[in-house]
Amino acid sequence: MLQNRVDPWGNIIRTPARGAWMGNRGLLHDEHKNIRRAFKLKAWITCVLAFxxxxxxxxxxxxxxxxxxxxxxxxxAAGHRxxxxxxxQDAIRFRSCWVQGNPQYALPEKVAFPVIDNILHAERINKAGEKILHEDSAGDLPDGCFILWQQQPCLVAGDWVYPWTPAGYLPGLPRPVSGQVTVLTPASVVNAFQAGYTPQMALQPSAL
Known part of the structure; x- marks a missing residue:
């Protein structure tokens, strides 16, 4: 079993569960297929499985x-785009929403992706290689964000939060509606969701 699955913290883990998307952070493994680093590039991307x-x-x-x-x-949540x-088309749509949702950077609509990647990189891990978390208002978060709730990463969707596992989401818990919560999804990505980008979520249709 290879160590090549990513959790919402951005950790690269081993699990028999399959994924719906592929990602890239550069060359991370050695000749024995063992992970030796968490990333090599600042461009952490999400790709389709077949192209x-x-x-x-x-x-x-x-x-x-x-x-x-x-x-x-x-x-x-892990810091990919x-x-x-x-x-x-998804990348262009994400960039447009990202720029619209983050006016503090005063960037043009067609800003080069390496500029966004540099900002995302500063938001996802600190100098010690640890994931950066931030606080936000529980009731203001858009669908698709991850929060830390009851000591586990949970997906925000509608009136519920869904605990994450490698094989899928557990049954929903009532969403907190007041106070501050700890957010795993990078702050500028949360702003992009607020501006209109809705990520694909592996929830049953009845849960949406």
Whole structure:
């Protein structure tokens, strides 16, 4: 079992559960397919599983490390954003919402993605390599964000929060509606969700 699945904290874990999206942070593994670093690039991207009939053997030597996510909301919580090559329309839509939701940076609508990547990188991990968390108002968070609730990462969706597991979400818990909560999703991504970008979430249709 390879260590190539990503949780909402951004950790790369081992699990038999499969993912719905692929990701990339650069070359992270050695010749024995063991993870040796958490990232190599500041561009942490989320990709589709199939693109232009390309076929890859996972964790080939000297090639980027294929990472996998339960859903897009998990990928965003971990600090990833849509790939401009295989998900161009999603990437353009995310960039537009990101710029609109983060006017404090005074960036043009077609800002280069490396500029956004630098900001995201400063939001997702500190100099010690630890995930950066932030506080926000419980009632103001948009769907698709992850919060820390009852000591576990939970997806916010409607009136509920859903505890995350590698194989899927547990039954929903009533969403906190007041006070501050700890948020895993980077702050500028939360703002992009507020501005209109809704990530894919692996919830049953009845839960939406």
């Amino acid at each position: 232009k009939e390309r076929r890859r053997t996972v964790m080939l030597p000297n090639r980027y490390t294929e990472l996998f996510f339960l859903d897009e909301a998990t990928a965003f 849509p790939c401009f090559e295989c998900r161009r």
